[in-house]
Amino acid sequence: VMFNKPTRYQNLLRKSFDKLFPSLKEAEFEYSWTGGSDRSTSGFPFFGKLNEQRNVFYGFGYSGNGVAQTRMGGKILSSMVLGLDNEWTRSGLAKGPLGHFPPEPFRWIGAMTVRNAVRRKEEAEDCGQKPFIWDKWLAKLAG
Structure with missing residues (x-):
């Protein structure tokens, strides 16, 4: 079962949490978890x-x-x-659904491209750097 394990992003989450809430740096995370996140073509459920x-x-x-x-x-x-x-x-x-994503393998390729662009954009912003223009453009596709 993949959802009953701590997230592999716990260190990244800790770093972001400490930056947002410096007064809570000493607070420990009691739980963390992982799981899939579904998307819709509109961004709405x-x-x-x-x-x-x-x-x-x-x-x-x-x-x-x-x-x-x-x-x-x-x-x-x-x-x-x-x-x-x-x-x-x-x-x-x-x-019901308002649209559909492209078929595999195009859906997966597109999803990974957008997800990685969002991560690069946010990492650059967290480091006080200007994100690449294509990462900003691709990240807009995430909603």
Whole structure:
């Protein structure tokens, strides 16, 4: 199981945390974890129910912003499960995926290109350096 291990980015996270919160430098991290982060083509989550199994509802595409968007997702999903017709079920987010990524291997190549550009851009900014123009451009694709 890959999600029950500490993140391999703990040292990087510690460095960033200490920079943002210098007064908490002595505080220890009690937990860290790892896991996948799903993306959507719009950067927004989407919700729906399976055509084949009408009693199976889903919410995907939180794009790394799950903590902030989970409350809204709960409102949409609970309204869908209860069969309500309200602002939550009529939301544009309750219509299923709004687009699709390219097929493999193009999706993976594009995802890694953008992810690495974001990392280089943020590292340059953290070091007080100017990021490369192409890293800034590619990072915009991440949302």
